[in-house]
Amino acid sequence: MPDHADALAAAREALHATFGFSAFRGVQQDVVARVLAGRSTLAVMPTGAGKSLTYQLPAVMLPGTCVVVSPLIALMHDQLRAATANGIRAATLTSADADREQTIDRFRAGELDLLYVAPERASQPHFRELLTRAPISLFAIDEAHCVSEWGHDFRPDYRLLRPLLDSFGHVPRLALTATADRHTRADILAQLGIPEEGLIVAGFDRPNIRYAIRPRDNAMRQLKALLDEQPGPGIIYAPTRARVEQLAEALGAGGRRVLPYHAGLSPETRARNQAAFVASEDMVMVATVAFGMGIDKPDVRFVAHAGIPKSIEAYYQETGRAGRDGDPSVAVMFWGADDFARARQRLGEVEEHRRNAERARLDALATLVETAECRRAILLRHFGENPLATCGNCDNCLEPVGVLDVTRLAQKLLSAVYRTGQSFGLGHVEKVLTGQSDDRVIQRGHDALSVFGIVDADEQPLLKPLARALQARGSLVPTEHGGLALGGDSRAILKGEAEVRIVVPPKPERRKRQRGSAGGDSANPVGDPLFEALRALRRDLAQEAGVPPYVIFHDSTLREMAAAHPTSLAELGEIGGIGARKLDAYGEAFLAVIRQH
Template structure:
């Protein structure tokens, strides 16, 4: 496949001038007929790896996807981009299914989505040679090693035997080495090239807070974010309902989502969230698979997850459009104990406990959290990220030897038979039944730490646990016991440093500051326009343009068609369908606010194009040389022509086309952008031909 076709299709259908890391390498391998396994985090751009080849390959691309909701979302998105796609599943009527089969037979579809349970439909009408590519989404579902095993996926191995000459591409967001190997084996693609993208989602900020007064902290966090979409993950159904009720009472559009609701109710809540009718979902981990919503701005974990895989996947649902997004995890000792109980009842208890320990270490870390998270997935970073709470507020260390001696000595005198709560009460000289009833007031360590607050003692003791001086005997009612390392501090004059407990209120106030989106901002007006168009068409708003595209429109303020199509995320079909309305809104806003148009992002980029054009390169050659879409080069040439440079547009279109557009211009009374001309010619003349002709005619008139 030639470069110019790839970059041209990328801009025309998806609105991008360049590929993300690994995308082009994967796509090139597909065109060479190779099998591929792609491990790319949520929001990393997996879909384009098979959707773009699907557009350019001669026959149909078969996509296996686990959820009907996810299939519908993907197909709607493809249609909005002008790509012929459909999905086939058991929820459709026989008439609907027959129509799709007929479309396939007539070669009118480029991509067909099928649930694994519905593969029998495919066998009836597809033969080897009719399928150009097989894409298996959420491929980890095939492996019992994966975190979301689905038995229906195990039958997919027959596809390679059924279509031996067709390349297979298997895609997933998370898969460890054992799962990757299992995917290749079960899909009968042992020689597949494995592509592992970076797991570093730099746009996600990471934060962990103590799990005290969580609802109060959540309300503070959501203040000023009432137009943003977010998810709050909870361990219990009751928590989802309590949090949702509290948020509703404070004016937020929130719903609880859990397995106790009917299928119909869960579907409604999910649809409302996808379509921006609900802003916040308070959910158990049952929620999320199949959510392709790109404008989720934050994810909060009300309770600690049981492992880093689940945590990473859940926070990955925020910021899929690449814009800055926030994640927050509440960490409490009680959650750890609860999760320990769950793990103790599991068949693979040792594995579950080990994974929980890693989750706990992440939550209680005093070093860059992103480095810890990435190292878990085998990606090592030398530099701190600068976008986690530890990097933003580095801990200050102090000589903690005396504090450690007091705590360790008290554990020793309690004979390792009490949990953290009783230990702190003894250190602080509490006079409650738990202390006085056992005569602990007679111990030498009783009250030796009364000058330190209960909460500070808790955080210092957790540090001692993390440093290996103390361990929790979970099988003995969570009693704290000394490790051999404690002897060094108690008896051998050992020293250690502890992190100071910073003022959490100050930190939280600082971290909760956010640039509030004003209701009268251009972004908000474009968002409302997008929402209205989406409701008219019955599709999620982010399928029209995602937030990142709207933000770029707000920044660049394109007021002509050639400026508008240079915005990332604006392809030809979306330009034709929505360009007029958005440009009109931007022009109206600029008039209202009397803003001057900001410089275009391209700067002198068109001058570089002029140099190559003057040197005699064709549009295609310039496109390849500059790694820009042909559409971008066309817009440069128009700009240069309008600026008086020696550009002969008649080399790019025929005089007959110019005459045809001249005639159309005379006949159309009130043209509304290029779309009017496009429809006038029944799509016989493409966008750029019309634009070139209008540019030539405008110069003639002047």
Template sequence: MTTALATSDLPAHSHNAVSPESVLKDVFGYGEFRDGQGEVIHHVCQGGDALVLLPTGGGKSLCYQIPALVREGTTIVVSPLISLMQDQVEQLKALGVKADYLNSTLDAETQANINDSLITGKLDLLYVSPERLMQYAFQQLLGRASIALFAIDEAHCVSHWGHDFRQDYRALGKIKSRFSHIPVIGLTATADTATQADILTQLNLNAPLVYKGSFDRPNIRYRVMSKYKAFDQVVSYVKQQEGSGIIYCNSRAKVDDLHAKLFRLGFRCAAYHAGMDSDERELVQRQFLNDKIDIVVATVAFGMGINKSNVRYVVHHDVPRSVESYYQETGRAGRDGLESEALLLFDEKDAARVKQWIEQGESGDRNHIELQKFAAMEAFSEAQTCRRQVLLNYFSQFSDSACGNCDICLDPPKMIDGLVIAQKVLSCILRLSQQASSQYIIDVLRGKQLKKLQEAGHHKLSTYGIGKDKSDSYWHNILNQLVHKGLIRVDITAYAALRLTEAARPVLKGEVPVQLAVPRLEFKPDKKTKQAPANYDRTLFTRLKHLRKVLAEENEVPPYVVFSDATLVDMACKLPVNRTTLLEVSGVGQTKLDRYGDAFIKLIDDYIHRDS
């Protein structure tokens, strides 16, 4: 590999004698590294390979962005999505960093200009897809440039054991043999033990530093509700939330239907899925980033490219296929560190459908892996102990103490002797010849006056009406619990008919006890009031947000690119009235101070002297 010839053009950064600590403060506006960041960054700056496992919002990007500004040459960042590249580059440019991306959306002239900037050393970071990095012509181009580092973002995609395996990532291990003297850093927020080991093998890292930070997102409150009237549950929940949110569904049809219903109710929302053309998707993403809409109803196609820091909640209308997917998607809430929530609506019919999709869509080892991962997701959904413990245990980060910030901890389930209740349900299923759906069984239990029941003679059954004192949603929850306990199963091949298992027989005979949880049927605000993120002036915070919005529109960038909510909260707490004190606010670096500082200082000073 040859070094680029010297030119009269100035390089992107004069990197000589620049320390990681000075870059952290002067460019990114932070006074100190988070746990583990400093060790990783210094290791990579000195030319070492690394694998970094940190949660979304945990500071992964800085682990390669700071070395990119310390080491000589251009850092090549591999990213799986165009939207992710665009978002990262936009934020870096706002900080004064020379960054760009190459992808298929750019015309030939633009691509040629970027290639020239790479060769002549005018870029600090260049974002590319895995396919482009492995192209022979592009590798020839790299051979003419000075390369500082290869950063493989979303590194779990390289692993066959990962929840989001991509064949185009599999070849990235060849980069280390082609450019053996250039350090490589892999980064991911979601990897279990098997996936971590496979990433190290596939990327051919040389004596890497492996840093695994805590996967805990303490600012996210986890909730699971039994899914019954999903739309009503979603509306009830969203009405009680503030700020932006994402609602995930597992099909395009559900996305379109839920979006249409929410839109008719007056919510500022939009749909997003792969069936829309690229211009439509781009518009939705821009509207969401710029706070023009509050809610995006989406398939999992949405979110990986979103670095919006002030998403306050994520709702899963349907159960995800793995804990990794759930963790990654819920991690899009609260990236600014402020209080956020994740709500999952869970139901056994959904679970049965997911298992059927996995069995029909995969084969061999991959099928077995996917089923194992979904079994872990079911276990999380059905947990009667601290959900954060279950989540962290999955990633081998065992915790003995409950978190105090999930639905189980805040409102522990009340357990009751459920033998008679279970016998009513099991007996009804048996008398319906194990051919009825959950709703039909509930109709019989509640003694509904329905023509179909009378025509079938089911109004004469001994179980007809024995549960009329309880609601449909109550019995639906009980049915789910009995499925969880292995007493009944959902036969998805027979129109979701409920069938008894062998374990049901001793229950019917009263030979074994059954413990059931009193059903949680509605979303209720916490008994415990949410703690404010800081002792700050909320009126001033509102005015700071308005100023941020004005400046964002003037500069044609999303509001969070100007300053995050967390930075505005810190301003409203510290009340800086000059450039020196504003630089002490977390998230304010020299570039943003020069670009936006005077406007915020004036607003704060006017607020203090005029309004107080």
């Protein structure tokens, strides 16, 4: 291998020729340099930071085939399309491929730069035998957090990869993930045999995503308003299959194309719906988390959660499917106290040795939704970073909220829950606290309790947000029959040993529609007719080639074309995202449209 400077110069040339980029982004150069030097690496890079380029570029430059272990067939096929469009010789070897024999022949003949396989296949002895038939340049393990029991998407087959890697000890390993805290990173390094000095952490910030988290008061109305604000493609995550179907049907009645995705649908329906979403420029997918890592669509403009995710790691991973192209995007979560109540009940089903870690994850998520601080700062601190106190691109930074110390009111509420027998819902407890003597209150003798009527008219509006906050932190827990009982740190609150603060509930008039940095048509904010004409050409070419439009060119490339008005292939080739293969295939067609304008 040439020395470091020569290797990087060659890498930059290959970067421009293959992908059309004049420079690396972020830590891409550091990762590529290690791979070219034959050193094993774990790269933790945020979604949209160009992880796939860090193995695709060396695969083009190094002799032999790069074997990519990837967890989902749909994800492999997306990456295969993108790689092929850039002129990279790639293939997949999966149960869904009819050309398996041809792929094996191409591999043995040394005609593949990339070979994508699932971990289930990669861990088998017969696959290891196949790899001895041709030189291997690199092992790339995508979504590497799946190897760790501490990760949020644990896949046992990932833990069986080590024998394969060790049998080709001279071949460097590149593990890639967007979500791994310190504990998970250490586990990945150990499981895949990568030295500690091989860890590269790019940081977790996605500055183009605007985070917003709001209490759920009418999910359907809130989601319809979001769809009105966001005309581009989007994903809505719902907690159950039934809720997915319900939301997809109701939101689709508004005229926008909205499809469902969950594990209860047939494989054919799931594949058809996913293909429609990937190819669309405005469709919305309502899905469970089954619609997960296989989403390699760069122009998703919003991700909404109609309930809480499993953890901050899951939230980061799911919201990270927005704005992979770097354009402004939105992540909105609508949450309710019942979400946390169900999640805390499920903790009882978790294996005992994992329960404390899962409880800590849920507490961290509760902090994120209840905070008045910068959402991004809390997210980044969770992953071990030291961010600025404010980001300027989350709801709390854009519309700062106040914080109230409601410890005294919390003591009143918890006392009323306790004195009424820890078996009634908030509605009944609220009547007791505010002194409303209905038949049920009188019949139970609750009008004679010391807590009857101790909450005044000024405090009453705070009871619901307070109860929601107490349920989020586990101080109030649901009973089997829908009542509330004391839990968590409730006794410490009652004794004055723990404080309770809540965000000041927003007034109704503050809930105005926001068209912030990601509102309107972010793809074409000025309505440039040339941009729209280029987009129409891209749509036609994509349909003709049977690929999603973004595989031809990203919106950012079209915007640069519209702004620069190139008049020759040489000028067009200077625009970001246009490599030699795409320039040759599509250059004249796009120049023709530019000349017309």
